[in-house]
Amino acid sequence: MTRPVGLSDKEYFERVATEAEFLDWYKQQDAPRFEKPSVTADMVVYSFVDGQIKLLLIRRAAHPCQHKLSLVGGFIGRDEDAYQTCQRQIKKEAGLDLPRHHIEQLLTISDPNRDPRGWVMTIAHLVYLPSQALDLVQAGEDGREPIVIDVDFKKAQCSYQGQLLTAEDFAFDHYEIVMTSIKRIQGRMKWNPxxxxxxxxxxxxxxxxxxxxxxxxxxxxxxxxxxxxxxxxxxxxxxxxxxxxxxxxxxxxxxxxxxx
Missing domain, CATH: 1.10.10 (Arc Repressor Mutant, subunit A)
Known part of the structure; x- marks a missing residue:
């Protein structure tokens, strides 16, 4: 096909060329212009143990936010969706095949300044873990230490070994994600429990x-x-x-x- 006079490359490939030709041009010429964030799937992992609500966290062994508490999670793999990443991470941490209906998407955070490593978006999830699964959780090969804390939904407070935790004890914006999870669960109790x-x-x-x-x-x-x-x-x-x-x-x- 003869290329019409007066069209820019962008106009030509978007309007005249075949879709295959457009995609080939886009990947080489247009796509590199856009910033590409990394994306993680983080999980607010709750469990109900001996009449108390528990939250599974990880004490980070390495930078960034070394020694601080973080949600269980990881970077989404190239061939995964966010739910599959959650399932993979729970399998890794607790050896448990978690049903998809025990995972509920909570919110997406895209603030480019939330992670000192660069632009890392996160898709946060609620995860409901059977109580016995906490006994299966072990320290990771990367030295990350699993920590189980108490959550008081009435007061919207977290504590560990009797000590009240604040946002300063958590990595990144993970404390705010936990607080959001409390509001979400309470707000949906009557119509989607x-x-x-x-x-x-x-x-x-x-x-x-x-x-x-x-x-x-x-x-x-x-x-x-x-x-x-x-x-x-x-x-x-x-x-x-x-x-x-x-x-x-x-x-x-x-x-x-x-x-x-």
Whole structure:
């Protein structure tokens, strides 16, 4: 095809050339003009252990932010989406094959100054980890130390071994991401209670009610009110029998009831 007179290269390849020709030109001429951030997938990894809400963090062994606490995460691989990166990192840290519905996208942060290494965007996620998985977490080969802290949803506070943690204890903007996660979970409790994935299946109404009351910013609910508020998300799973005590019904989450 004869090239029309008066068109710039950009106009010609965008409007006249074939798509294959355009893409070849774009990769060589136009794409290099744009900044390309690195992208990570970071995870706010919650677990419900012995009636308390825990958060799995990593104490960084190397720069940047050496010795500070960071979320579990990593750079997204060339052939991965963000969810696959989360699954890979949890497999690496805890040896656990985490179902996709236990991972919920939280927010994307693109501030070019959030990481001293350069422009590193992050796609932050909420992850609901079974309580027994925390026992599987081991120090990484790179020297990163796993740390499990307590989270008080009522006060929006984090603590470790009785000491209150502040933003200065965290790497990058990870403290702010944790605070955002608390607001997200509380704001969606009534219409998309993904936090119920923290419950160990099967669970009793008593365990479920305790979890709700730890998270909810409202007044506490009673055990006999749980099903009236969350009954559409759960179904009966069986009976828990304890010697010399009355059997208790157990429940599990309905399939696809608490997805993103």
């Amino acid at each position: 993904t936090f119920l994935n923290l419950l160990q299946t099967p669970f009793t109404i008593y365990a479920a009610t305790d979890l709700v009351n730890l998270i909810s910013p409202d007044k506490k609910i009673l055990h006999n009110n749980f099903l009236s508020k969350y009954g559409e998300y759960v179904e009966e799973a069986g009976v828990e029998r304890v010697p010399k005590k009355k059997p208790k019904k157990t429940y599990r989450l309905k399939a696809k009831q608490t997805g993103n």
